[in-house]
Amino acid sequence: MPLSVIKSEGPRCSRNCFNCPICTAPLATSSLNPDPEKRAVSGPWVLSCGFCNWSTLELGWQFENKKNMHQQVAKLRNGGQSRFARTPPTDFAKSGGSEPPSETETPFVSELDDTPDAAFASFRSFYSSQLSASNPADPLLTPSGGFNYSSPSSLARIMSLYTGRSFGKKDTGKSSLMRETSDFSEGLRIVDPTCDDEAIRKLRTEGWTRTASVAQQAGQHHASNFVANLRPMPPLLRTKRSKRCRACRHLLVKPEQKVQSTRFRIRLVALNYIPTISFKPLQPSPSTELPPIDLKAIPPLRPSQFLLTLKNPLFDVVKVTLATPVQAPGRYSHKVTILCPEFEIGSNVDQWDEALGDGKSQRSSKFLGLSKVEYAGGESGRVAEAGKVWEKGRNWTTVVVEVVCAAITENESEEDEDVLEIPVFVRMEWEADLEREGKDEAKTERKEKRELAYWTVVGVGRVGKLGAASTS
Amino acid sequence: MTARPSPISRSSTLKPSTSPLSTTPTTLISASAFCTGLHLITLGSKTIVQLRARLTSSYGPIAVGDGCILSERVSIGLLRPPENEQEAKGVTLSAGVLIETGAVVEGASIGAYTIIEAGAKIGKGAVVGANSKVCAGVEIGEGAIVEDDTVVFGSGWGEMRKEKKGLGLDGMRKVWVDSQADTLRSMWTGK
Numbered sequence: 001m002p003l004s005v006i007k008s009e010g011p012r013c014s015r016n017c018f019n020c021p022i023c024t025a026p027l028a029t030s031s032l033n034p035d036p037e038k039r040a041v042s043g044p045w046v047l048s049c050g051f052c053n054w055s056t057l058e059l060g061w062q063f064e065n066k067k068n069m070h071q072q073v074a075k076l077r078n079g080g081q082s083r084f085a086r087t088p089p090t091d092f093a094k095s096g097g098s099e100p101p102s103e104t105e106t107p108f109v110s111e112l113d114d115t116p117d118a119a120f121a122s123f124r125s126f127y128s129s130q131l132s133a134s135n136p137a138d139p140l141l142t143p144s145g146g147f148n149y150s151s152p153s154s155l156a157r158i159m160s161l162y163t164g165r166s167f168g169k170k171d172t173g174k175s176s177l178m179r180e181t182s183d184f185s186e187g188l189r190i191v192d193p194t195c196d197d198e199a200i201r202k203l204r205t206e207g208w209t210r211t212a213s214v215a216q217q218a219g220q221h222h223a224s225n226f227v228a229n230l231r232p233m234p235p236l237l238r239t240k241r242s243k244r245c246r247a248c249r250h251l252l253v254k255p256e257q258k259v260q261s262t263r264f265r266i267r268l269v270a271l272n273y274i275p276t277i278s279f280k281p282l283q284p285s286p287s288t289e290l291p292p293i294d295l296k297a298i299p300p301l302r303p304s305q306f307l308l309t310l311k312n313p314l315f316d317v318v319k320v321t322l323a324t325p326v327q328a329p330g331r332y333s334h335k336v337t338i339l340c341p342e343f344e345i346g347s348n349v350d351q352w353d354e355a356l357g358d359g360k361s362q363r364s365s366k367f368l369g370l371s372k373v374e375y376a377g378g379e380s381g382r383v384a385e386a387g388k389v390w391e392k393g394r395n396w397t398t399v400v401v402e403v404v405c406a407a408i409t410e411n412e413s414e415e416d417e418d419v420l421e422i423p424v425f426v427r428m429e430w431e432a433d434l435e436r437e438g439k440d441e442a443k444t445e446r447k448e449k450r451e452l453a454y455w456t457v458v459g460v461g462r463v464g465k466l467g468a469a470s471t472s
Numbered sequence: 473m474t475a476r477p478s479p480i481s482r483s484s485t486l487k488p489s490t491s492p493l494s495t496t497p498t499t500l501i502s503a504s505a506f507c508t509g510l511h512l513i514t515l516g517s518k519t520i521v522q523l524r525a526r527l528t529s530s531y532g533p534i535a536v537g538d539g540c541i542l543s544e545r546v547s548i549g550l551l552r553p554p555e556n557e558q559e560a561k562g563v564t565l566s567a568g569v570l571i572e573t574g575a576v577v578e579g580a581s582i583g584a585y586t587i588i589e590a591g592a593k594i595g596k597g598a599v600v601g602a603n604s605k606v607c608a609g610v611e612i613g614e615g616a617i618v619e620d621d622t623v624v625f626g627s628g629w630g631e632m633r634k635e636k637k638g639l640g641l642d643g644m645r646k647v648w649v650d651s652q653a654d655t656l657r658s659m660w661t662g663k
Contacts, residue, residue, distance in 0.1 A: 057636075
């Protein structure tokens with residue numbers, strides 16, 4: 001929004017944005033055309049609230065055009081009648097200074113236009129013309145009646161007021177007398193002693209629910225006591241702020257241009273910097289004669305083993321420490337044990353770099369070697385052991401989690417109480433390569449120790465009923 | 473997760489359905505909807521009951537009119553024993569009522585073409601008139617009365633706004649509910 005528009009129109013949106021006077025939700029422009037196919041392009045149009053269903057129909061307003069709503073609304077009065085054009089700057093001084101202008105001289109003023117805005121405009125126009133007529137040479141006044149501080153002569157005049165010296169010629173001319181407003185067209189509004197009778201009658205007939213709340217009145221330009229008189233208001237303008245990362249100046253958040261839009265442009269997401277977690281059951285080998293684990297009915301009161309895999313998105317080797325409550329929170333306390341809570345995950349270097357064996361890939365080669373060993377058991381009939389990782393790859397590591405589900409009785413269970421979710425605390429520690437991040441100006445191989453920790457919840461499945469488990 | 477229901481049943485193939493149920497051939501009920509209680513549950517023609525909707529007739533009957541939409545995870549019916557005759561009559565939904573996701577309706581009656589938005593709660597014995605709208609998150613207290621053509625909005629017990637008659641808003645609401653019902657029906661049945 002240009003600054004000039006804000007100066008003239010005030011700090012409110014002068015486009016098509018309006019807020020609901022009842023609930024302050026943004027109003028949408030919708031068509032009343034009964035034909036659904038033509039509804040998108042042809043009117044008549046109304047402003048309607050999607051939340052409280054208020055629409056400008058309640059004020060008797062319909063619009064022919066979908067655009068320039070601000071100008072269309074400004075021309076309308078409550079009830080749907082259009083406001084007449086405001087009084088053009090009439091030279092009231094010509095009317096003799098004492099004689100009020102006749103009605104024929106002000107054909108543009110509407111008797112209906114009794115709003116405070118119209119009255120103020122008439123006042124302003126009348127008194128500016130009076131001032132210019134009584135003291136035409138006053139350099140402090142602009143033609144519109146405002147004060148002109150930017151002119152050098154005005155500044156000299158102001159200085160003379162403080163110093164007491166007379167600058168230039170002293171105005172000895174006798175200024176003509178100013179008169180007060182004496183007509184409706186000049187902005188004069190005489191209070192009618194019976195004007196409140198209508199409001200009292202409405203209060204008696206329509207009751208408390210039809211009166212506007214304090215918040216609703218505060219949102220209006222001019223306070224209105226009744227809900228039926230509330231007008232849609234353009235929203236207040238807000239500053240537009242983008243957020244940048246303090247370290248790398250990357251754009252994190254950039255608000256959308258449209259006020260109604262809640263979509264934010266996020267360029268960096270945390271998920272790209274924390275390990276991806278996947279969880280799957282470790283099915284028992286056929287030799288054990290145990291039934292396979294069904295995630296829709298995990299057997300209770302029996303240890304079930306799951307494979308927890310963490311995949312590293314970073315280009316550095318990450319040391320991970322996992323922790324979980326011994327008993328999962330909730331009504332039923334399931335026992336959870338991570339067999340290998342401390343391990344390392346290899347770096348996410350390019351597979352081609354590894355294959356070609358360039359310098360950077362050598363850094364992770366020792367971890368590649370680990371992928372072939374560190375197995376807790378043989379290929380078939382392997383047994384998970386405490387303190388040993390289950391499997392390891394280029395940038396991923398799998399550990400075993402053992403869960404003993406509590407017994408859930410069918411009668412007591414409520415909806416979703418049988419869902420097994422495990423809270424896991426993940427702590428990552430790695431040495432970031434500053435040279436790769438472009439922060440090391442000396443081009444020496446410097447590393448910075450970094451740490452990241454967060455809680456996450458791993459959804460597993462549903463715990464089977466005790467009866468079903470015993471039958472299987 | 474998907475909002476589209478898994479295999480649907482044209483009528484009462486409810487998973488654990490212990491309550492007496494009266495439906496019509498045009499009633500659509502999700503297989504994961506849940507009916508419980510011993511009182512009669514009546515579902516009108518062209519009524520749609522979506523995923524995991526819960527109809528509880530333990531403390532009183534439930535009567536759902538024609539062309540109603542009961543969205544996902546709504547709860548219809550008394551959840552506590554009735555304390556007066558009005559509450560003991562159970563819950564009655566008139567034709568074309570739209571109950572949106574997660575709403576809880578224990579009220580005595582809901583008028584025709586009224587919309588109860590997501591998360592709203594209608595207390596025991598409350599009466600909501602026709603062509604009304606209870607906005608998201610609003611709670612209508614026990615035994616409260618909401619007149620016809622009223623919009624209840626805000627939070628908590630909310631504020632009421634009576635709509636002017638003759639603006640055609642009731643007709644627009646009817647068109648909205650009917651078009652939504654048609655869309656859901658075509659999604660479910662593929663017709």
